[in-house]
Amino acid sequence: RTSSHSQFTIIIDHRIIAIIISFIIDTITMMATFFRFLIVASVTITSSSLPVKVRVCTEALCSDCKNFVHTTLIPVYSQLGPDVMDLQLVPFGNAHLQRDGSVKCQHGVGECDANAYELCAIQASPNAKDYLPFIGCLAETLPMGRSNEPLDQQLFQQCAESNNLWWSRIQACHDIPQAIGNLVKKAASETPADHTSVPWIEIEGDHMDEEKLDFKTEVCKAFVAGGGSHRACDGVLGTTQFG
Secondary structure, three states: OOOHHHHHHHHHHHHHHHHHHHHHHHHHHHHHHHHHHHHHHHHHOOOOOOOEEEEEEEOOOOHHHHHHHHHHHHHHHHHHOOOOEEEEEEEOOOOEEOOOOOEEOOOOHHHHHHHHHHHHHHHHOOOHHHHHHHHHHHHHHOOOOOOOOOOOHHHHHHHHHHOOOOHHHHHHHHOOHHHHHHHHHHHHHHOOOOOOOOOEEEEOOEEEOOOOOOHHHHHHHHHHHOOOOOHHHHHHHOOOOOO
């Protein structure tokens, strides 16, 4: 005959065993997930490699720049990310600084004004993953070609707010002549004097002709040459980087 105390002890023991087993299973599951993450991370990218320095010189109302941003730059950056690409976007293009400190843009006053908004957005949110959607939105929204008047401010505000950028900071920068003047001078100095067209693309300081070479392939080549490896580069280079 089993006493009620013995039954209670057996039930408690069973519960304790069940808890211990559940804890062990959870622990094993967590460890498996962690090691799976480590394996994926090590396969996707080598931590010892440095991202490739990529400079893209554009101007806001340029149709060719719009096409490159939409069809190439944004998709490739989405695939490779900041671990592979150290992206610098310079919205100045074929503009010229005048002796009086003013700037003359290829597509008129409207382009100078739009470039200014882009420069301010990049200063406010310097990570490409943050500002690039804003640039893409403007490329899709703004009318390309010459504009002798500033474009509607609402276009810039809508693109900023829809992409979670701090509009008030961008607007404040844009509306302070000294602030935007300094940004324009900086952009002019970062745009190679010998550039002949836009978009002007440099990978590790070397110009890349986007009409003759594939942007993603060239970035991947530079990354792999520096000791890096990334899944998105595997098929592009025609070789298997991972065992």
